[in-house]
Amino acid sequence: MLAKILSFLYEYVLINGCFMLTVTLPSYGILGAKKGRFFTPGTIIFYISVWIVSYLFYDIASTVSGFVSIFEGMATALIYSFIFCKGSAFQKLIISFLTNLIMILISYISMYTQTILFSVPVEEIMGNTPTHYISCIVVNAIYLLAAYLLIKIVNKKHIISKIKRTELIAIVISFIISSITSAIVLSIFYRYSEQFTFAVKIYLIACLVAIILFNILLYYFIYRISMQNRIESENEMLKIENEYREKHYEEIKVQHEQIRKLRHDSKSSLSVLRSLIISGKTDKAIEFIDKSAEEIGKINTFIKTNNDIVNAVVNTKLSAAQAAGIKVTALSVSDFGDIDSYDLCHLIGNLLDNAVCAAKQSDEKKLGFKAIQSESRLTIQISNSIDNSVTKSNPGLLTTKNDKLSHGLGLKIVKDIADKYNASTDFYEKDNEFNFIISFAFVPSLTNVKTYKLQQA
């Protein structure tokens, strides 16, 4: 009687409890519990009901191994995560699947390792023997450890969110392939184990260990490489930011120079006015005022849109261009819709930088900025005069500046931003004029197709 009670306690409280914990822990640990006050009592009720179910079907399902337990474990994990955990259905499915796959691998590997190491038949481990009890405890302890490790790995550094999709696919595929291989090895083991010598069995176990090691190493290296790539792209972004700041500084210097000149001019023109008024030539004085007002009006406001950042970028850059002797024309819509200011600033800034640079080197020295909106599109065109064809000599529009490291990233930014908004980019030459066009379509459901974030300094 006592033995029966002990056996019952052991089988249903200890082993089944471990099993339940292993199955449900990863979903809880990784995804987190749903909000609500019923989590703890709910979980207890869930555990008890699963215990009752597994007790009722005890004859069909052995809770430690066998194919039924695979489905049982999977089903338990899924139901649990769907009732109690946050996250999408896909995440829940993946986590339950992973947990169960790991459990099956562990149970098979540990079972056969035991049969080989202690040279006891599988039946003895499966059957109602002392060895069975010990092995069950060991296996369940390994389960718990694996579940704990799984939670740690996934949670600690938010690795999954940092790894790119292609890398994730590589990891998952290699994991699936090695799982299949190890399953084949195990099934060979299971069928022919009696014919194998001890050495062959050791080799096969070495094989399995190698597969596991390979998986761990692959995972580790992909993670390392992915981190490295991230750091590199971040550096690239920082470099661009740096370049920007320097350029901005130059522009401010130019503006400062202009203001200084203006102040100097106004001093002299005031004295001219004074002498004109004193000598009674009011007509001439008025004429002089009109003329100077026109001069001042010419400076600095090329466009006046609703977007202050765009105004600042375009007006400073165009003023600097004008100061450098370039003939500038500008025309713009007042509203840029849903396009992010930061993106617009980067986009227009980069294109204008390139255009100003090219226009300076040409004979005609012309620069044009146009932002035009039609029924379905917002089109920005930036044009500059050229002496020689660019598209023929440099069809990929690579940088011609000397410092290749910090230059030449501008067009990459432009293309990235265009991709973000599903906008089309185009460049062409006509009549000694180089044109770059970017065209945004107004389709509300498509403006946020890709999630993309520029690093903000």
Added chain:
Amino acid sequence: MYKVAILDDSPEDSEEILYHLTNTFSEIHVRIKASCFTKSEEFFKALKNNEFDVLFLDIVMPEQNGFEIAKKLRDMKNELYIIFVTHHNDLVYDSFDYAPFQFLTKDDLYKETYLLKKTVTRLIDHKKKDVIFELFDESKDTFEVSSREIYYIENDKHYLNYYTSVSDHPLRERANISEREEYLKSLDIVRIHRKYLVNIKSIRLLDNQYDQVILKNGTKLPISRTYKKQTEMAYKIHIRTTV
């Protein structure tokens, strides 16, 4: 004969525009018939009895500005080409939903005459591309449809189904898609798929991610790999002409 309307509140400016236009048109040996208006009512009155090919429209006017007039024309479903003329080089305009044919600034008109010439050449090009199709619907009624009013054409065995802004259901023509393809291409209606030809002007978005076009009437059509490059190029060239 090219029929031009000029709407500008200042007669002197109208005259200037007309002077440059006459010069440019005579350079390419096209005769024009121009009518100048200083008030929008005069223009709309004249529009009832006359047909114009193009309207040169001043943006800043005291009573009704250029954009309002453009919108009114659009509401009237008038397909007249509009060229906005601005007398300020630093002009910013409010967003509006009328696709203009071109913007010309004062400088463009008076100093950079090549721009006006380019515009005029394009106008004449476009007039050549305006072709009237005679199509029929299911009850065999005939319709006259301008090539500008076509959204897309679908191949249906021995027939072509024309989806247009004129009618809710497709209009038909007995023809073979391969035979018509080359001719339609010259009208900016390009093949994007074994089954479809699309009017480039009616494309709202060319979605490279899903290999499809979304038209202005909301229709989505697939682009097949064979015609992808051709479609992209035609679309890009169309955008170039609208800036």
